[in-house]
Amino acid sequence: MRLTMINKQIFFSTLFFLLFIGNSFAQKKQNFVIVIDAGHGGKDSGAKGVVENEKDIVLDVSLQVGKLIEKKYKDVKVVYTRTTDVFLELYERASIANKNHANLFISIHCNSAKNNSAYGSETYVMGMRRMQDNIEVSQRENNVILLEDNQERYQRFNPNDPEAVIAFEIMHSAYQGQSIRFAQLVENEFVKNGRSSRGVKQNIFHVLRENASPSVLIELGFINNYDEGTYLASSKGKEEMSEAILKAFDVYKKEYDSKSGIGEEVVEEKPKEVEKPVPGKTFKIQFLVSKNKYSASAAQLKGLTGVEIVQTGDTYKYYYGNTNMASERDELLELVKRKGFKDAFVAEFTNNEKLQGKQNYRIQFLTSNQKYRDKDQKFAGLKNVLRIKDGKLYKYFHGSEKTYDAAQNTLKQVQDKGFKNAFVVTFDGEKIIE
Numbered sequence: 029m030r031l032t033m034i035n036k037q038i039f040f041s042t043l044f045f046l047l048f049i050g051n052s053f054a055q056k057k058q059n060f061v062i063v064i065d066a067g068h069g070g071k072d073s074g075a076k077g078v079v080e081n082e083k084d085i086v087l088d089v090s091l092q093v094g095k096l097i098e099k100k101y102k103d104v105k106v107v108y109t110r111t112t113d114v115f116l117e118l119y120e121r122a123s124i125a126n127k128n129h130a131n132l133f134i135s136i137h138c139n140s141a142k143n144n145s146a147y148g149s150e151t152y153v154m155g156m157r158r159m160q161d162n163i164e165v166s167q168r169e170n171n172v173i174l175l176e177d178n179q180e181r182y183q184r185f186n187p188n189d190p191e192a193v194i195a196f197e198i199m200h201s202a203y204q205g206q207s208i209r210f211a212q213l214v215e216n217e218f219v220k221n222g223r224s225s226r227g228v229k230q231n232i233f234h235v236l237r238e239n240a241s242p243s244v245l246i247e248l249g250f251i252n253n254y255d256e257g258t259y260l261a262s263s264k265g266k267e268e269m270s271e272a273i274l275k276a277f278d279v280y281k282k283e284y285d286s287k288s289g290i291g292e293e294v295v296e297e298k299p300k301e302v303e304k305p306v307p308g309k310t311f312k313i314q315f316l317v318s319k320n321k322y323s324a325s326a327a328q329l330k331g332l333t334g335v336e337i338v339q340t341g342d343t344y345k346y347y348y349g350n351t352n353m354a355s356e357r358d359e360l361l362e363l364v365k366r367k368g369f370k371d372a373f374v375a376e377f378t379n380n381e382k383l384q385g386k387q388n389y390r391i392q393f394l395t396s397n398q399k400y401r402d403k404d405q406k407f408a409g410l411k412n413v414l415r416i417k418d419g420k421l422y423k424y425f426h427g428s429e430k431t432y433d434a435a436q437n438t439l440k441q442v443q444d445k446g447f448k449n450a451f452v453v454t455f456d457g458e459k460i461i462e
């Protein structure tokens with residue numbers, strides 16, 4: 029594989045290295061992004077309340093929480109999934125969070141139960157250990173899917189398929205601790221405010237499932253219960269609940285800042301003499317070879333971001349970084365080793381080198397037990413799709429490129445179509461190289 033293009037991210041990180049050589053660990057004050065998701069909306073009114081329905085209560089509370097945070101924190105960016113009474117599909121909410129690189133995602137909801145005497149708040153994190161008494165809640169909150177146009181999107185995730193469960197747990201293990209921490213803080217603050225808490229719980233919520241950030245779903249209380257429904261619909265109730273969520277955020281943010289070293293003094297040093305790139309070469313750090321394909325947020329990647337995965341035969345190679353500067357190459361290698369990949373090494377690529385003979389790179393963007401034909405809407409407009417049967421599964425590939433550069437560009441296009449986990453595979457003609 030051969031690479032040249034220095035993408036924007038690398039360009040800026042190179043710039044950073046040049047400007048702050050010797051100072052790469054001091055952190056600048058960074059923006060923290062919180063995404064606040066008012067549940068339901070538009071044609072989906074959520075739970076019916078004794079005074080007001082869920083979609084309206086949660087919109088008011090979400091906007092208030094956001095305003096309180098904006099007022100108090102200059103270094104926090106607040107993003108709302110909706111600010112008006114509109115219908116949003118569940119995946120759109122996660123996609124807003126991911127696009128904005130959320131540090132925390134809060135989805136706000138209200139509960140209801142067949143039993144009018146049920147009351148109290150509860151905060152959920154994603155988890156596979158479903159308790160029987162939580163199923164009613166997840167079913168109700170996931171039911172909005174039935175109002176959505178593209179329901180198949182969610183069926184890809186089968187909670188009874190062990191492989192799906194493992195992939196899911198790998199993805200979420202990275203955020204599970206922080207999600208639970210924030211959930212506990214929220215419930216604690218509700219209790220301090222005199223509310224009744226039913227605790228922190230786990231369940232499968234599609235609105236949380238695709239988030240690459242700590243995420244919680246808050247059920248403020250049961251709005252079909254006369255007392256709680258009246259309280260949560262009142263301006264006093266909304267204010268107090270919003271204040272409580274702010275207080276939980278206060279603690280969480282403080283802990284986050286102390287962990288990320290914000291508050292340390294930043295000493296800016298003079299830039300070193302500008303270094304020239306090594307001509308015709310690109311360096312990457314190869315840090316892992318595995319038979320398993322890990323998702324971008326998998327614990328196995330130990331927090332490395334922007335990792336490139338290349339499949340050859342039945343193994344996956346994992347690369348970090350991309351530079352043509354010798355000094356940055358060495359910094360990258362050190363960084364990867366510090367992350368715990370002791371055997372990491374520099375992989376050197378010759379720019380624009382073409383593959384031999386019939387060899388080519390293709391982008392694997394979909395794996396399914398379903399057989400789709402050309403132009404299936406599942407392909408999101410990708411043309412010339414190659415389908416390969418592998419056991420009970422079908423693998424779908426797009427593109428055919430001779431240089432790794434071109435493959436990277438095609439990969440980017442495929443990812444932009446929504447296939448976030450697409451990756452590059454080396455082929456000989458139309459056969460995967462074994």
Ligand SMILES: [Zn+2]
Pocket residue numbers: 067068074075082136137138168169
């Ligand atoms: Zn809801």
